Amino acid sequence: MIHLASNSKSRALLLERVGIEFIQKAPRYNEEQIRTNVAKDFVYLASKGKLLSAIEEFGLELPLLTADSVISTLNGEILRKPKSIDDARRILNLQSNSYISIISAMHLKSREFYLVDISATYYKFSSFDRDDLENYLESGEWRGKAGGCMVEGFCKKYIESVKGYESTAMGLQVEILSGWLKLGNF
Numbered sequence: 492m493i494h495l496a497s498n499s500k501s502r503a504l505l506l507e508r509v510g511i512e513f514i515q516k517a518p519r520y521n522e523e524q525i526r527t528n529v530a531k532d533f534v535y536l537a538s539k540g541k542l543l544s545a546i547e548e549f550g551l552e553l554p555l556l557t558a559d560s561v562i563s564t565l566n567g568e569i570l571r572k573p574k575s576i577d578d579a580r581r582i583l584n585l586q587s588n589s590y591i592s593i594i595s596a597m598h599l600k601s602r603e604f605y606l607v608d609i610s611a612t613y614y615k616f617s618s619f620d621r622d623d624l625e626n627y628l629e630s631g632e633w634r635g636k637a638g639g640c641m642v643e644g645f646c647k648k649y650i651e652s653v654k655g656y657e658s659t660a661m662g663l664q665v666e667i668l669s670g671w672l673k674l675g676n677f
Contacts, residue, residue: 501662520541528567562592
């Protein structure tokens, strides 16, 4: 049993899919304080900050798992969680007919073990249909998603190519995580 210190439904779904037992409660942490324009640095700092907050709030009775994800465009712009429907439209239009990378970092910490991973998955999307995009925006499913992107949902039909794991794009590289958990170090 681990403690998923995240409110992400996608991360919870990924853990369920691979049969990892967990409880879910996020710590209080404000990632707005992070000042970097480098995507991999941002996700590392955000997931590490969440871990330190989770240790302070919850302790290490159960191993703690934290994670963060962002999208990076070809020109290196970091696309975080949209703050409004207009911001989501702008961010998603940057991804339409473009190449992106989705970078996720995770920290898994117990009293005896510490695992850190930064992974990326690369996508090429075709052009998003304008009406389909508007329907997605109206649905609100983009809320709380890095770059407003759901590769398992809205964006799936627009994927032209992918290199990497879908789980990384969904916010948690479970292939690496489950391998370490199977070793029984927790």
